[in-house]
Amino acid sequence: MRRPLNERDFWLVDSLGVPSTIHDLSGRFVHMNAAAEQASGFTNAQLRGHELTDRLPAESRDAVLAVFRRAVEQGEPTDFETIFVDGSGETRGARVQQLPLRDGDEIIGVLSLAFGVRAVHSGSIGLQPLPQLTARQHEVLELIAAGHSTSEIARGLTLSTETIRNHLRNLFKALNAHSRIEAIAAAQRLGLLASPGLGPQVDDD
Amino acid sequence: MRRALEERDFWLVDSLVVPAALYDAEGYCLRINAPAELASGVSNAQLAGQYVTHLVPPEGRASVEAQFRRAAVDGEPTDFETAFEDASGRRRFTRAQHLPLREGDEIVGVLILAFEGHRPPGDELVGLRPHPVLTGRQQEILELIASGRSTAEIASELTLSRETIRNHLRNLFKELRVHNRVEAIAAAQRLGLLAPPVLGPQQGEE
Secondary structure, three states: OOOOOOHHHHHHHHHHHHOOOEOOOOOOOEEEHHHHHHHOOOOOOHHOOOOOOOOOOOOHHHHHHHHHHHHHHOOOOOEEEEEEEOOOOOOOEEEOOOOEEEOOOOOEEEEEEEEEOOOOOOOOOOOOOOOOOOOHHHHHHHHHOOOOOOOHHHHOOOHHHHHHHHHHHHHHHHHHOOOOOHHHHHHHHHHOOOOOEEEEEEEEO | OOOOOOOOOOOOOHHOOEEEEEOOOOOOOEEOOHHHHHOOOOOHHHHEEEEEEEOHHHHHHHHHHHHHHHHHHOOOOOOEEEEEEEOOOOOOEEEEEEEEEEEEOOEEEEEEEEEEOOOOHHHHHOOOOOOOOOOHHHHHHHHHHHHHOOHHHHHHHHHHOHHHHHHHHHHHHHHHHHHHHHHHHHHHHHOOOOOOOOOOOOOOOO
């Protein structure tokens, strides 16, 4: 049987300096810390039991829910940008990280951390429908984000530079971007560059 | 008096799916969770009491220590890449986040989360070189290029000429030892220069 989230889970959250909230599997607020109360303008008591998307503008709800489900169903950390409406009615941008919590093999909830957004490109924040990338496009995206050149990527994947250029063209199209920089920035906002948790030690290759 | 981190602080760390560790404010390990044991090949019992740079290769220790202090002393969350050696002696790249823990105004410890890092171009060890020092303007421009803006957009936003922006970019690239914007963003991320700031209090009326 799944254990409920309880006080013991809240203890460390209350010590975190960054705004943090805990959500159950359906996304409802279970707890928020003082930093999150200050950032949102809502108290823990006001938000407890409310849906994850209650304070989100209508246009970004579906996308945020989709990302949340990925954290819950796949047990993967997520990292994306969104907008929310604070207690005074102001719309603000935030970068959000969702970290799945588990008990044994079961996911029991999500710890969500909120950060500020460095530079907001007007109209660029908030989640558009998530573009569908092929596995290869995703691989190429991560390699350009790590700073690799077309020829380095071609060598690494043992493909021709022309093939990589084709992948890049399709990737840009899917992300509605015109350059690598725009593609990386868009992918980060959309949560496509969230780093997976560090995996187990590998012994030999 | 500063409260000591204790058993009940470990509960959430143990529930996290990602590798996580709890350190005291001086940089000594109090707890690592099971995913962190799996990732490092080192058990909680072996790592408890060890300094934060314990698994970091010698050339990377100063930079990891500096990142830790930014969290433990200045109270800023950090986000950077480094290398460590797992129990089998293999060097692995990881992205680490250091999140300060507070009790009132005092920092009582740091929660560390570990994610997969990217092997850098040319296998150059990430985050292990001396930390570049950027001017306020260079940092500002770095953040603007990371958000996808063009030189012309940056110039109009900062009300400077394009030539001035190009000069700033040249100096920024030199400081980061890179040749273009994409490399600059990747390097800045590894070095923790693009760590997201804390989301501040509600703005209220202006």
